[in-house]
Amino acid sequence: MSYNTRTILMRIFVYTVLVIIFVVCVLPLWIMLVNATRSTSEIQQGISLIPGSNLLVNWNTLTGRGFNIVHGLFNSTVISVSVTVLTVYFSMMFAYAIHVYDFSYKKFIYAFVVLLVMVPTQVSVIGFYRYMAAFHLTNSYLPLILPAIAAPSAIFFAKQYLESVVVKELIDAARIDGCGELGIFHRIMLPIAKPGAFTLGIFAFVGSWNNFFTPFIMISKMNKYTLPMLVQTLRGDTYRTEYGSIYLGLAVSIIPIIIVYAIFSKYIVNGIAMGAVKE
């Protein structure tokens, strides 16, 4: 076989595999979205790839049985937005300090932050629960939001990013012009680092939006449930045979993320790749 035929055969093989994996990734999601628009009897009759016309009925069944999706969306948004703001602001601040200043424990603390990335954090949730309960903070969102101040993986990303965009001469110039250090951080550094802050923000938001474990431990009041906690109730008895409604509830919970991803997928994919390898 000649070199060229072999390449062509290989290419056909590769594309076949890619298409199969593509289908494996997309088909479950598509079936879920389609089933969200079909009635229970239609769903029981078989799989379809074409949407049905039962969306409104499913929506009424879903919301009529205590699945307060608007509440859930609101609660999740409040928490995730707060987490995003805190994570981006304080991680950038920390990374900026490491990048620009010389202080005694600088090297030590950065090495420490890097090591923290690989420490399992969920295991201390029981202690965290008791500790917050002592301050009567169960069923409060503060325990879900405040820890975002100390996010090692976000700092790590921020540091990599700042190294590539912040020029020290610019900081010196601002100092000569009489700008204070806090002013430099807020008025010069943050605007320069906007694209990085944006990527960092997306990851912080998605991480908090999808987080199930900590809210599940900390929150017990139904009206304070976050979206993942509500989604989990779809498995229960309330919707046992209302398949259309179950699929609709699932669909609603992921559509916001799919839309964000469709718009910003470049940022997100590059964000993962950016930290992974230093130029």
Place this chain on the structure above:
Amino acid sequence: MTPKTSGRKSTGRINKNFYGYLFTAPFIIGFLLFSLYPLIYTFYLSITNMTLMSRSYEVIGLENFTKLFSDKYFYQALGNTWKLWLLNFIPQIGIAMLLAVWFTNNRLKIKFTGVWRAVFYLPNLLMPATIAVMFFSFFSLYGPVNQFTVRAGIINDAIDFFRSNGWAQTILVFVQWWMWFGSTLIILMAGMTSISPTYYEAAMVDGASAWNMFTRITLPLLKPVLVYTMVTSLVGGMQMFDIPYMLTDGRGSPNGSIMTMNVLMYMKFASNKGHIGAASSVGVMIFIITCIAALLVIKALSEREHKPGKRAVKVFAKGDLKA
């Protein structure tokens, strides 16, 4: 806010570096209050008999641990966690590596790499709660999978997937793979594209085969990225909770076949009496096992360096963000 006195601005390094302490202070305070203290407190709770139901408790030493070491459920959870992690990690890194090689291959020139990659990564962004309930519905007795396979004549009778240990574990492993291979693919690809093409050009001139180039150039230069991928996956895998908890009844059914250590911890916490002490001891065990395993991985894969600690930092300084 700091007062803007002219003295502060004009003084040199020493005063400016005061801001180094100021800017790092929020993290340090946040870390001490919300990460370190809860961790130490969890260690303390693990040597008490505290429950959610009673106000008083006693320090009982290592009793929780001796109980744990004679508990067959603990060994089952430990075995499950490792088994489920390895069974998803091996195909995850294998397929990600294969795809990364194809995508970066100059001869194949695969088109729309960005689109393939973006779609393969999509499941990683979705809510694990949604994914778990979705696959639970798909594989339920009257779900789409059974409908399709029975009607297409692949099987005669519908399979009750979640009553079979093997099937439940297989589905869990598949779902974990489905969620994570795209992320691994992107990281490996970033690592591969950063390798200087001159190495490959030189090898090509010497007549090296594709396989030789992969094993002699790509793999060694990719080692830091591989260590990073493996360690983060290990740390995540040892704490696996969302999918195994929500895929079946929250107790790792059938027969505890998908009960991970974290699920066991939650079961003790949420049991009738709320055994906080016992649950904490499981948490402490997860912590210790994960840290030891992570250090072993780093040490084993970076045998030339003498200081594993420093090596870890170096490897991680090349890592990425997993929010």
